[in-house]
Amino acid sequence: MGEVVVLAEQRGGEVREITLEALAAGRKLADKMGLNLAALVLGSVVEKLAEQLSEYCDTVLLTEDERLAQYNSENYQRVISHIVRERSPRVLVMGHTSLGIDLAPRLAVELGFPLITDCIDVEFLDGRLYATRQMYGGKLNARVSAREADGYILTVRPGSFHPSKAAGKGVVVRLAPPELGGEARKRVKGLVAPTESGVSIESADIIVAIGRGIGEKTNIPLAEELAKLLGGVVACSRPIVDKGWLPPDRQVGSSGKTVKPKLYMALGISGAFQHIMGMMNSQLIIAVNKDPNAPIFNIAHYGVVDDLFKIIPALIKKIKEIKGMK
Amino acid sequence: MGLSARIVAVPGLWLALDIIVCVKYVPDVSSTELKVDSSGRDIERRGLNYDINEWDDYALEAALMLRDKHGGSVTAVSIGGEEADRVLRRCLAKGADKAVRIGDTRLNVNDPFTVAKVLSAAARKMSFDLILTGVQANDDGYAITGPAIAQHLNLPHATLAKKIEIVDGRVIVNRELEGGVEEIVELDMPAVITVQSGIVELRYVSVLGIRMAMRREIKVMSLDDLGLSSEEVGEPWIRVEELYAPRVERRVEFVGGSPEEVATKIVELLKRRGLL
Numbered sequence: 141m142g143e144v145v146v147l148a149e150q151r152g153g154e155v156r157e158i159t160l161e162a163l164a165a166g167r168k169l170a171d172k173m174g175l176n177l178a179a180l181v182l183g184s185v186v187e188k189l190a191e192q193l194s195e196y197c198d199t200v201l202l203t204e205d206e207r208l209a210q211y212n213s214e215n216y217q218r219v220i221s222h223i224v225r226e227r228s229p230r231v232l233v234m235g236h237t238s239l240g241i242d243l244a245p246r247l248a249v250e251l252g253f254p255l256i257t258d259c260i261d262v263e264f265l266d267g268r269l270y271a272t273r274q275m276y277g278g279k280l281n282a283r284v285s286a287r288e289a290d291g292y293i294l295t296v297r298p299g300s301f302h303p304s305k306a307a308g309k310g311v312v313v314r315l316a317p318p319e320l321g322g323e324a325r326k327r328v329k330g331l332v333a334p335t336e337s338g339v340s341i342e343s344a345d346i347i348v349a350i351g352r353g354i355g356e357k358t359n360i361p362l363a364e365e366l367a368k369l370l371g372g373v374v375a376c377s378r379p380i381v382d383k384g385w386l387p388p389d390r391q392v393g394s395s396g397k398t399v400k401p402k403l404y405m406a407l408g409i410s411g412a413f414q415h416i417m418g419m420m421n422s423q424l425i426i427a428v429n430k431d432p433n434a435p436i437f438n439i440a441h442y443g444v445v446d447d448l449f450k451i452i453p454a455l456i457k458k459i460k461e462i463k464g465m466k
Numbered sequence: 467m468g469l470s471a472r473i474v475a476v477p478g479l480w481l482a483l484d485i486i487v488c489v490k491y492v493p494d495v496s497s498t499e500l501k502v503d504s505s506g507r508d509i510e511r512r513g514l515n516y517d518i519n520e521w522d523d524y525a526l527e528a529a530l531m532l533r534d535k536h537g538g539s540v541t542a543v544s545i546g547g548e549e550a551d552r553v554l555r556r557c558l559a560k561g562a563d564k565a566v567r568i569g570d571t572r573l574n575v576n577d578p579f580t581v582a583k584v585l586s587a588a589a590r591k592m593s594f595d596l597i598l599t600g601v602q603a604n605d606d607g608y609a610i611t612g613p614a615i616a617q618h619l620n621l622p623h624a625t626l627a628k629k630i631e632i633v634d635g636r637v638i639v640n641r642e643l644e645g646g647v648e649e650i651v652e653l654d655m656p657a658v659i660t661v662q663s664g665i666v667e668l669r670y671v672s673v674l675g676i677r678m679a680m681r682r683e684i685k686v687m688s689l690d691d692l693g694l695s696s697e698e699v700g701e702p703w704i705r706v707e708e709l710y711a712p713r714v715e716r717r718v719e720f721v722g723g724s725p726e727e728v729a730t731k732i733v734e735l736l737k738r739r740g741l742l
């Protein structure tokens with residue numbers, strides 16, 4: 141039976157946005173390949189979720205087991221590979237999320253299904269599967285093909301597909317879980333919330349954000365001076381937090397904060413997608429980068445191709461001038 | 467074979483950790499212009515600087531820290547030609563005990579599934595308690611290698627590690643989820659872990675350290691040494707068919723001129739928008 145199966149992700153009993161996006165990617169392939177679109181829902185008590193998802197696809201495959209209450213790759217892998225062996229879907233789609241990154245490669249090797257990760261577009265052409273994805277920090281796009289196989293796995297980049305709209309009513313099919321016993325070699329112990337240090341970049345109207353281009357920790361006061369003159373706060377890309385130069389709650393991006401300020405100044409930030417995810421809805425984006433091909437210019441409203449160590453001091457001087465400061 | 471559990475769960479017992487770290491050498495592309503080569507499938511590599519993949523650097527650092535705490539050894543493993551030696555020497559200079567390079571021209575290093583197969587075959591030839599590698603590589607960003615190795619070796623794994631601790635012969639990993647939330651998992655050893663950037667601070671490598679490492683041995687292994695036939699690593703599972711500059715509609719308006727002129731224009735803009 142021909143199917144494209146999308147693995148649903150939930151948070152607090154709600155379907156995550158990425159699942160609706162993955163369903164859109166799945167729908168595109170299913171239509172082209174003449175297959176059904178199915179959502180796979182795993183959890184402990186998730187019938188409501190299955191009902192909700194049935195509006196987005198032809199079939200919802202539902203497997204409930206208390207050992208699926210929280211994500212553990214061992215149990216998820218066992219259940220999914222069991223279902224794949226029973227139903228032989230042609231394509232399995234998941235989000236390129238902390239879950240998809242964890243699970244998809246193992247399933248691919250176990251099942252012998254080629255996997256293409258972090259796809260921003262998918263295509264089925266002349267009997268072969270292709271995906272578009274970014275490489276080299278978003279500087280180039282790649283069209284990647286998978287070798288012919290019984291099945292394929294794709295993970296899709298969050299925000300790359302327009303979320304599916306509810307349409308119609310699919311059927312919910314209950315599938316019994318396989319034997320999940322046996323010795324668990326991986327045990328999930330719980331979740332920890334991120335620590336907050338004080339400054340809330342999420343509520344700031346003006347953000348001066350620095351990236352690796354700032355060079356040294358000792359240069360950060362320069363950005364701080366500019367932020368202060370503008371009445372804003374300093375935020376940053378991940379490498380600045382990784383180096384311990386600023387606390388984690390200043391990081392903008394998929395593993396940090398999502399901000400929507402009136403002004404976002406990106407200084408020495410290349411514009412990797414994980415960063416863009418956290419700031420793309422800013423009202424005004426001004427980027428300073430000495431590389432004219434930096435992907436940050438793909439989303440900036442205004443761009444300056446120059447050395448930030450020339451531009452920031454000039455800006456500081458100018459603002460001081462008009463404020464009548466010396 | 468290194469898969470026998472050498473770790474005994476007796477509290478307080480001294481246990482040494484043998485750790486394999488898989489490292490990749492990647493071109494530094496952050497501020498250089500990239501060109502597609504004549505094949506249309508790869509970048510023009512001439513003139514690029516190569517370095518250790520940022521995430522693997524953190525994996526190495528985490529491995530060194532664990533070894534320094536618990537004793538044992540760190541072996542850095544890379545696949546590639548002699549150009550990969552530079553990165554392995556850097557690992558030795560930082561404190562790795564051994565370096566192994568799998569150099570075989572029959573290998574397609576651009577296919578993460580081939581890479582995972584080869585690295586797991588290499589691991590089978592060694593004794594180890596942990597395999598560490600980066601979450602992903604700067605260049606292709608697939609994030610496939612680590613968990614794929616775990617599957618080949620049938621070992622438990624954890625991805626996106628922000629913290630790794632050994633407690634009573636088991637390994638506790640804080641996994642980074644979206645938005646900075648962390649998930650704590652406990653794994654039996656041996657295990658495979660992919661390391662997220664920022665897990666520990668990176669140490670500085672001195673020029674002297676690098677120079678000293680020039681004299682150290684890098685063990686070179688071929689597919690035959692690993693007991694792999696060229697058929698087994700023949701056809702890539704996935705391959706790049708075309709590489710091209712993203713066709714995006716830029717809305718950006720570039721502001722040019724001297725720094726003073728740029729500053730004046732930006733200040734005008736901010737004033738117009740009521741931001742100054």
Ligand SMILES: Cc1cc2nc3c(=O)[nH]c(=O)nc-3n(C[C@H](O)[C@H](O)[C@H](O)COP(=O)(O)OP(=O)(O)OC[C@H]3O[C@@H](n4cnc5c(N)ncnc54)[C@H](O)[C@@H]3O)c2cc1C
Nearest residue numbers: 351352353377378393394395396408409410415430448497
């Ligand atoms: C699972 C996962 C989650 C992640 N989450 C996040 C996240 O939440 N937030 C985040 O930011 N990243 C995140 N990343 C990392 C992300 O992929 C990039 O590595 C990171 O965003 C790069 O930061 P950067 O732009 O500061 O550095 P780089 O990419 O190194 O760019 C530096 C830029 O500075 C420019 N530059 C250098 N010197 C100067 C100068 N003097 N003047 C002007 N310009 C200069 C260069 O041209 C370059 O474009 C994540 C990665 C993974 C795998």
